[in-house]
Amino acid sequence: MPIARHAGIPPSVLASRVRRGRRLLVAATVLAAAGPASAQTGPPAEPPADWEATAIDYSNVPYPHPVSYLDVEVYGNDYRLAYMDVAPAGTPNRQTVVLFHGMNFFAAGFRPTIETLRNEGFRVIAIDRLGFGRSSKPIIHYNLHIPARNAKRLLDVLGIERAAIVGHSMGGMVATRFASTYPETTTHVAMVNQIGLTDSRPGREWTDADENYASVLDGTTYQSVLRGHMRYYPNGWRPEYLEWVKVQYGLTLSGDWPRMARVRAAQRAILYEDPVVYEWQHIATKALVIGGAEDRLVADYPALARNVAEQLQNAQLVIFPEVGHSPQFEIPERFHAELIRFLRSDPDEPADRSWRETDVGRPPGS
Numbered sequence: 001m002p003i004a005r006h007a008g009i010p011p012s013v014l015a016s017r018v019r020r021g022r023r024l025l026v027a028a029t030v031l032a033a034a035g036p037a038s039a040q041t042g043p044p045a046e047p048p049a050d051w052e053a054t055a056i057d058y059s060n061v062p063y064p065h066p067v068s069y070l071d072v073e074v075y076g077n078d079y080r081l082a083y084m085d086v087a088p089a090g091t092p093n094r095q096t097v098v099l100f101h102g103m104n105f106f107a108a109g110f111r112p113t114i115e116t117l118r119n120e121g122f123r124v125i126a127i128d129r130l131g132f133g134r135s136s137k138p139i140i141h142y143n144l145h146i147p148a149r150n151a152k153r154l155l156d157v158l159g160i161e162r163a164a165i166v167g168h169s170m171g172g173m174v175a176t177r178f179a180s181t182y183p184e185t186t187t188h189v190a191m192v193n194q195i196g197l198t199d200s201r202p203g204r205e206w207t208d209a210d211e212n213y214a215s216v217l218d219g220t221t222y223q224s225v226l227r228g229h230m231r232y233y234p235n236g237w238r239p240e241y242l243e244w245v246k247v248q249y250g251l252t253l254s255g256d257w258p259r260m261a262r263v264r265a266a267q268r269a270i271l272y273e274d275p276v277v278y279e280w281q282h283i284a285t286k287a288l289v290i291g292g293a294e295d296r297l298v299a300d301y302p303a304l305a306r307n308v309a310e311q312l313q314n315a316q317l318v319i320f321p322e323v324g325h326s327p328q329f330e331i332p333e334r335f336h337a338e339l340i341r342f343l344r345s346d347p348d349e350p351a352d353r354s355w356r357e358t359d360v361g362r363p364p365g366s
Helices: 011-021 107-119 145-158 170-181 209-219 222-230 239-253 257-273 301-311 332-344
Strands: 068-074 077-086 096-100 123-128 163-168 186-192 286-292 315-320
Touching (some): 068 145, 107 123, 107 332, 123 145, 145 170, 163 170, 163 332, 170 186, 170 257, 209 257, 239 257, 286 332, 301 315
Parallel strands (some): 096 123, 096 163, 163 186, 186 286, 286 315
Antiparallel strands (some): 068 077, 077 123
């Protein structure tokens, strides 16, 4: 049976792929599997007593580089978009990379990637989307057009005509929307364990904003935040992962948590209300679909990732066996080597499509 080329893959197919997904031990570019990372220690069962509230503007959260701000207008109101504009270390290669973070992170979460890229000569723009990090936290109806347009405005202000776009998790959805909307600006686009790989609306009832808000407000605890982050790492927990739990859980300790809960609820709604699955086929920009095979956020990431790569007009597919949702943390050296190799490639040359000759993501016998 050929791989599904449709945006919405039937649940029965997804279920069968889950059963075989564990057997995937081959990378799309025939990458050698590394041994599983060993967990140093388990996370604390309860939040440490010395944890403090995270300020709604993240003013008490350290960032690896100075933060600047751009005034942006959305729905007739003025807000501030926070970003880090990090100069290359050493000899510049005259390439700029824009980084889009996921739902449970913010621009500073790209710290390892920023440092690796700048040391390779890239200029790096890491953006806090509205509703995250040090950017404004408006209670508005969010969609993916807002961060894409804000990023384009930022590039215009900075005098950057063309840039590579990299997005992780929900940031991959933003990267898709940006590349689809601004192809003339996008030299490369990389989607790292992107979510939103299917259209989730068929057979699923819409939930209104107040219901979403109540769910976030009352349902967010230390344990729920920790569980969410633990899902990212199939090879066990490392102490450094707790930093991101601390920041996210700390929001619930602030007097601004009710406002922040509304913002997060509105961001969650994007997944249902603003799918990107119908845009891949229109993207001709050189693309990289890359991620860990054991991503627990979706049913059979390799199959879904292959589906994305097949729909894109000019894509390379790289799958890391036995790695989860955040390869930039689990296997930073291997992940960044593949990312840099792609970003250095000529944007006008065809992508490496050798993955089409492999069985990565294919159903057995197809």
